[in-house]
Amino acid sequence: MTEVDNHYYAIKTTSKQERAVADSIFRTIERRLLDIKVHSVIVPEELKGYVIVESPESHSRIQELVESIPSARSVVPGETSLEEVQHYLVPKPVVSGIEEGTIVELIAGPFKGEKAVVKRIDIGKEEITVELYESIVPIPITVRGDHVRVIERKGEE
Template sequence: MEENVRDEDVSIFVVKTTANQERSVANMIERIVDKQKLDIRAILAPDELKGYLLVEAPSREVVESAVQTIPHAKGVIKGESTFREIEHFLTPKPSVTGILEGSIVELISGPFKGEKARVKRVDELHEEITVELFEAMVPIPITVRGDNVRVLRKEEE
């Protein structure tokens, strides 16, 4: 029954880290939590927050004891965050965000991996794009998932 109840005595604390070391600090916190059986419920390292981690725990002291010996962890920021303040970090962004019609992309998986193509259509609802390969003898539209391409150049046709 306990997993259905959201504990109101748990807060979200912000840990300052060295930039680009967020994930390694999160991994070290996880190891310390396992080893010392600390009551830390979750650790989040959003890409948008350079130099910071979000840690869910019942008290600031628990988080401070977890990070005190970790290199690149600079300490716990004063105050607490609420779930409402951080929930936008938990919402996945569509994989086609930032891909425009006319952009030049490289396919990074599938049978056409390594091929370059021009984006002909973007389907945000299904998170797919339709491309035409540059090297094809006859231009055939191919539909691929948005996370199967890397944008090389953004430009309109």
């Protein structure tokens, strides 16, 4: 089967249920509850409320699948192409969008809950160096980029 045989459909989901819908699609296909072929399901982080399904099936067959999945609402009319979904397949560095001077909250580790200012970013290692916001003595702490949540970007006030 070639890429030309496959179609890409966007499925509208209930908000914050994208992963659950993808898991339900996988379970339905795995258990052969419906005789529908699905090659992949993409849950793009930046595309809230949607999952993308790659399948050789027709739009009506995917709609039939969606009707059996809780929290899946509908199939968006028409289909998309691999070129349009390909950029969702390339992972973004977890430190993208964070720059020096940004105020973050640590969401993991021993300083969880503390606010800090970003002092340095290492994109290659996906780490940032921060200084605790309310610390008397500024001590640089290096943490993984996914261990912080941006509170206030530099220049936003």
